[in-house]
Amino acid sequence: xxxxxxxxxxxxxxxxxxxxxxxxxxxxxxxxxxxxxxxxxxxxxxxxxxxxxxxxxxxxxxxxxxxxxxxxxxxxxxxxxxxxxxxxxxxxxxxxxxxxxxxxxxxxxxxxxxxxxxxxxxxxxxxxxxxxxxxxxxxxxxxxxxxxxxxxxxxxxxxxxxxxxxxxxxxxxxxxxxxxxxxxxxxxxxxxxxxxxxxxxxxxxxxxxxxxxxxxxxxxxxxxxxxxxxxxxxxxxxxxxxxxxxxxxxxxxxxxxxxxxxxxxxxxxxxxxxxxxxxxxxxxxxxxxxxxxxxxxxxxxxxxxxxxxxxxxxxxxxxxxxxxxxxxxxxxxxxxxxxxxxxxxxxxxxxxxxxxxxxxxxxx
Amino acid sequence: xxxxxxxxxxxxxxxxxxxxxxxxxxxxxxxxxxxxxxxxxxxxxxxxxxxxxxxxxxxxxxxxxxxxxxxxxxxxxxxxxxxxxxxxxxxxxxxxxxxxxxxxxxxxxxxxxxxxxxxxxxxxxxxxxxxxxxxxxxxxxxxxxxxxxxxxxxxxxxxxxxxxxxxxxxxxxxxxxxxxxxxxxxxxxxxxxxxxxxxxxxxxxxxxxxxxxxxxxxxxxxxxxxxxxxxxxxxxxxxxxxxxxxxxxxxxxxxxxxxxxxxxxxxxxxxxxxxxxxxxxxxxxxxxxxxxxx
Numbered sequence: 001x002x003x004x005x006x007x008x009x010x011x012x013x014x015x016x017x018x019x020x021x022x023x024x025x026x027x028x029x030x031x032x033x034x035x036x037x038x039x040x041x042x043x044x045x046x047x048x049x050x051x052x053x054x055x056x057x058x059x060x061x062x063x064x065x066x067x068x069x070x071x072x073x074x075x076x077x078x079x080x081x082x083x084x085x086x087x088x089x090x091x092x093x094x095x096x097x098x099x100x101x102x103x104x105x106x107x108x109x110x111x112x113x114x115x116x117x118x119x120x121x122x123x124x125x126x127x128x129x130x131x132x133x134x135x136x137x138x139x140x141x142x143x144x145x146x147x148x149x150x151x152x153x154x155x156x157x158x159x160x161x162x163x164x165x166x167x168x169x170x171x172x173x174x175x176x177x178x179x180x181x182x183x184x185x186x187x188x189x190x191x192x193x194x195x196x197x198x199x200x201x202x203x204x205x206x207x208x209x210x211x212x213x214x215x216x217x218x219x220x221x222x223x224x225x226x227x228x229x230x231x232x233x234x235x236x237x238x239x240x241x242x243x244x245x246x247x248x249x250x251x252x253x254x255x256x257x258x259x260x261x262x263x264x265x266x267x268x269x270x271x272x273x274x275x276x277x278x279x280x281x282x283x284x285x286x287x288x289x290x291x292x293x294x295x296x297x298x299x300x301x302x303x304x305x306x307x308x309x310x311x312x313x314x315x316x317x318x319x320x321x322x323x324x325x326x327x328x329x330x331x332x333x334x335x336x337x338x339x340x341x342x343x344x345x346x347x348x349x350x351x352x353x354x355x356x357x358x359x360x361x362x363x364x
Numbered sequence: 365x366x367x368x369x370x371x372x373x374x375x376x377x378x379x380x381x382x383x384x385x386x387x388x389x390x391x392x393x394x395x396x397x398x399x400x401x402x403x404x405x406x407x408x409x410x411x412x413x414x415x416x417x418x419x420x421x422x423x424x425x426x427x428x429x430x431x432x433x434x435x436x437x438x439x440x441x442x443x444x445x446x447x448x449x450x451x452x453x454x455x456x457x458x459x460x461x462x463x464x465x466x467x468x469x470x471x472x473x474x475x476x477x478x479x480x481x482x483x484x485x486x487x488x489x490x491x492x493x494x495x496x497x498x499x500x501x502x503x504x505x506x507x508x509x510x511x512x513x514x515x516x517x518x519x520x521x522x523x524x525x526x527x528x529x530x531x532x533x534x535x536x537x538x539x540x541x542x543x544x545x546x547x548x549x550x551x552x553x554x555x556x557x558x559x560x561x562x563x564x565x566x567x568x569x570x571x572x573x574x575x576x577x578x579x580x581x582x583x584x585x586x587x588x589x590x591x592x593x594x595x596x597x598x599x600x601x602x603x604x605x606x607x608x609x610x611x612x613x614x615x616x617x618x619x620x621x622x623x624x625x626x627x628x629x630x631x632x633x634x635x636x637x638x639x640x641x642x643x644x645x646x647x648x649x650x651x652x653x654x655x656x657x658x
Binding site: 013047050051052071072073075077078079081082083085086087088089098099102103146150156 | 481547549550552553554555556557558559560563568571572
């Protein structure tokens with residue numbers, strides 16, 4: 001059993017706040033991502049769970065045991081660091097055996113576990129090398145190996161892939177996910193990369209400024225962002241945001257900006273009713289690049305724009321449009337023939353439109 | 365075939381020399397000339413002493429670049445007609461103990477300064493540095509009073525304690541920089557892996573800081589080995605003389621024993637040179653640490 005529970009956990013230093021009133025429950029075997037920009041408190045939260053940092057207030061439970069005040073070595077957790085943190089003066093074997101030696105395992109068992117883990121990670125050939133002879137990806141594997149041999153109740157990973165190049169990161173991402181499925185151990189994974197969080201995690205906790213913005217399954221956060229920060233953070237390219245005002249015009253609701261007016265029709269009774277409550281108020285319309293369609297000809301309820309930049313990615317086209325003074329990014333099919341400077345008419349998929357009130361909270 | 369080969373080899377050799385000559389540029393010539401000059405200036409006193417130590421008595425008082433014949437007279441005198449080995453033993457004991465004290469206290473202090481967050485950390489480092497800013501001569505008097513009060517005059521501790529005090533700032537500064545260059549994550553990893561803070565220190569940090577520790581250790585050792593003023597002031601019993609005081613007392617009241625002095629100076633320097641040569645690689649690592657992350 002290794003569920004993890006954080007109850008009202010805060011961490012403050014003299015002037016800086018690391019984490020504010022964090023409540024979190026992580027189930028046994030779950031892969032949870034702590035996601036957020038740098039300085040959001042995700043690493044602090046992880047370090048509190050590891051015991052490297054004592055919370056200023058609140059309680060931390062691992063399993064059924066309250067671990068406040070318990071030193072890291074007594075918590076039965078393993079941690080993987082962004083900098084790999086493998087010991088430069090020991091061989092790969094020495095690194096992997098280190099936690100077992102400290103726990104007074106006998107030689108045979110140590111050898112067995114190290115070989116097993118090395119095989120699982122494909123680093124058997126490297127066992128007798130020193131860390132400086134290894135590439136970044138290999139070092140990362142050694143760090144993982146050192147965590148695995150322990151068979152801890154809980155894995156903590158602090159941006160383990162951030163120092164790898166893009167190709168390797170994608171590959172290791174898949175391997176880590178497989179590894180988690182294989183071991184079935186509770187894993188808490190800190191990252192600033194929403195793609196990592198989306199692809200690997202069972203649930204994501206999105207943090208900003210030490211506070212939880214939203215907790216949910218990846219698709220929940222993607223489809224129903226609770227506020228403008230979540231909406232902008234999840235997804236790439238980011239969601240487009242347009243400032244405007246909702247207006248009722250003869251019973252027809254319109255989203256007005258300085259340069260265009262758009263009718264959010266076809267979003268269903270219930271949503272429409274709720275939106276109407278915000279008539280005559282400033283709101284932000286959020287729409288993802290994939291929910292916009294570019295047309296060369298004028299259509300009804302289309303927004304008139306000008307093509308600003310076209311970036312072909314092979315499988316798709318990223319088109320940046322000028323709307324009024326702002327820019328909107330559209331993900332388009334690669335067969336779309338458009339040139340910079342042309343006029344374009346954009347259709348918004350109303351069902352995928354998000355509205356946020358002035359404070360940034362989602363309206364629908 | 366062979367002739368062809370020879371021809372080819374000859375041609376290659378010639379072109380190599382030509383290439384070499386083309387590569388010589390006035391800047392690098394000047395550069396090496398300058399280095400040579402600096403080296404000569406540095407080494408000259410030592411070489412001169414070495415030559416004097418081999419010069420027979422009859423030629424000592426006149427100027428000679430080189431003695432007409434070499435004598436081992438002075439070395440014999442130093443080693444067998446003086447309690448030289450006793451002095452060396454004293455010096456070694458004092459220098460070695462000082463080094464141990466400095467490394468032990470210094471590394472703990474530096475570790476704290478490098479890793480713990482507390483108010484006035486920078487101030488502590490500055491104050492520590494202040495200690496070495498006083499000219500040694502200004503603290504001889506007060507120190508003598510303190511040592512007398514503690515009944516330590518004419519004991520090894522009368523030297524070990526002041527030396528430790530004087531060397532600790534250097535130790536702390538070098539080691540703090542050194543510890544700063546060791547990533548904190550290594551320690552965190554060790555603690556999660558099952559070490560106590562102290563365990564992480566001895567199993568991970570100290571081994572990694574070895575170059576820094578060796579470097580400072582040697583610097584401290586050299587300082588203690590070479591120190592004269594305190595040794596000459598706090599120790600009056602000839603049995604406790606360190607080598608520097610011992611050498612100074614060579615010869616009589618009216619003569620300066622140049623030959624013995626030179627011989628002794630050479631003998632005393634040799635252990636230091638050997639020490640530095642043994643640990644050369646570590647020292648270079650130690651002095652350049654922090655520049656590149658390992």
